[in-house]
Amino acid sequence: MHNDVERCVRAVQSKDARFDGWFFTAVLTTRIYCRASCPVVPPKPENMRFYPTAAAAQQAGFRACKRCRPDASPGSPQWNERADVVARAMRLIADGVVDRDGVPGLSARLGYSTRQLERLLSAELGAGPLALARAQRAQSARILIETSSLSMSDVALAAGFSSIRAFNDTVRTVFALSPTELRKRAKRCAPSSGTLSLRLPFRAPLCPDNLFGHLAATAVPGVEEWRDGAYRRTMRLPHGHGIVALRPFPDHIACQLTLTDLRDLSNAISRCRWMLDLDADPTAVDTELAKDPGLEPLVAKAPGRRVPRTVDGAEFAVRAVLGQQVSTAAARTHAGRLVLAHGEPIQDPAGGLTHLFPTPEALASLDPESLALPRSRRATLTNLVSELAANEIDLGVGSDWERTRAQLAALPGFGPWTVETIAMRALGDPDAFIPHDLGVRVAAEGLGLPSTPAALTAHASAWRPWRAYAVQYLWATGDHPINLLPQ
Missing domain, CATH: 3.30.310.20 (DNA-3-methyladenine glycosylase AlkA, N-terminal domain)
Structure with missing residues (x-):
């Protein structure tokens, strides 16, 4: 979008928060970059320059606005909507792959050479993977400086900087303030207890x-x-x-x-x-879905529905198998038993959490006979766990959606419902669709839409690429507890 200068200027002049994170506005006269909704008086159009990322604006020599804090705006929705290599790279950078494995590790995950990846990211985003990761480290540092009482050396280490000097230089360059000055401007600091x-x-x-x-x-x-x-x-x-x-x-x-x-x-x-799903663009999604007369009343009644995802793709895949052809309560019971038997215990002084969900490696050694499941589902689960433990299937944020779908579909016991449910909630594909789901079919029939899987799939082609969001609106017609905010 940053190349559409006229549209960007209109968004800045109207202070339209919907475009925060879509692009960043740099002001030539002040050498500051802002989000679209910055509350200050908009600069003259001839003094505006637009960048696709905060990292690109920083690389061009601009510092973050102290008023609108553009580094803290929602991320661009396109990185979660797209399945190409640039979008996958951005999801992996946000997940910390560069900080942990370096650019070579990121390149290897994507199947590209380091030089190819640098060229692709720089061409589209105006910054390479190191600069993008550096911008993320700067934001992490700011959060720690402003919300904790950690020493600056501990902040630097926690934010991923290799040295105090790199930390100080980055903070000064990005925010035009020293770390100490940033802390003084903050309203409060929390204890350094983690x-x-x-x-x-x-x-x-x-x-x-x-x-x-x-x-x-x-x-x-x-x-x-x-x-x-x-x-x-x-x-x-x-x-x-x-x-x-x-x-x-x-x-x-x-x-x-x-x-x-x-x-x-x-x-x-x-x-x-x-x-x-906080980086979604609900306006774009709802505008498209509301074109369907069947969905329009649902969108108008409760706009802005998101797709609930997961923090761990492997965990969700295991839970999806446990949930095949059983009620929500039964699925929770099966998963809870698995957690007690194989999960890692933790302490939670503030609540009732007791375990981490078991890893595929921990589940690889389980005895299938110990599972209170039908024999066929035991085989489905053990096959999945074996593939995940061997790193044969990638369910991470940077995965290739179609390749992963094909790998899952090749496993015994994995039908369209399970594959698409995982694609929706673990892989984050906004166009994942489950026309075989009973709740979806009942909702479709109640709205006067086709209810057989084939006919509903044909009808839903007009909802692309937002069919996963359409599912949320269809599910919302039922009285299942998933539709109710707990009290």
Whole structure:
């Protein structure tokens, strides 16, 4: 979008928050870059320059606006909508792959040479993978500086900087303030206990009912819970584990993170945003779906529905198999038993969480006879776990959606419902569609839409590429607990 100068100028002049994160506006006279909705008086159009990422604006010599904080705007929705290599790279960078494995590791995950990847990202985004990761580290550093009382050396280490000097230089370059000055400007600091409180922004509107209702209704005992108006869960992270509490508010999601290692901050935030689908563009989705007379009343009634995802693709795939042809309650029971037998125990002084969901490696050694499942489903589960433990199937944020679909479909016991459910909630494909789902078919029939899988699929071609969101609207017609925000 940043190449459409006229459209970008109109968005800036109208302070349209819908375009925050889509592009960044740099001002030649002040050498500052802003989000589209910056509250200051818009500059003259001839003094505006537009960049696709904060990293590109920083590389061009602009610093972040202290008023609108563009580095904290929602991410561009296109990185979660697209399946090409640039979008996959952006999802992996947000997940911390560059910080952990370097650019060679990122390139290897994508099947490209380092030079090819540098060229692709620079051509489209105006910055290479190192610059993009550096911009993310700067945002992590800012969060830690402003919300914790950690020493600056600990902040630098936790944010992923290789040295104090690199940390100081980056913070000064990006924010035009020293780390100490940033802290002085902050309203408060929390104890340095590893617990952080922050706000996760999103593009309005956001309908929290099905989003949090689904997560709460399907919560695995010991791993997830709804407590005091917040969805809480454990997370397995690269350097340790964490517990997150997420509470919806009209203009943000309140996020409280308790981490065993603060180096996981950026990764934890990225996974929470991914799980809640916070970088979606609800206006684009709802505008397209509302063109269908059957869906239009549903969209008008509760706009901004998101697709509830997961923080761990392998975990969700296991849960999808456990949920085949059984009720939500039965699926939770099966998963809870698996967690008690094979999950890693953790401490949760603030609630009732007890375990991390078991890894595929831990499940690879389980005795199938110990599972209270039909024999065919035991085989389906053990085959899946074996493939995941051997890293034969990639269910991460940077996976190739169609390749992963084909691999899953080749496993015994994996039909279209299971494959598309995983594609929707683990892979994050916005066009995943489950016409065989009973709830979808009943809703379609009630709305006067075709209800057989083949006919509904043909009708739903007009909903592309947002069929996963259409499913959320169809499910919302029922009285299942997944549609209700818990009290």
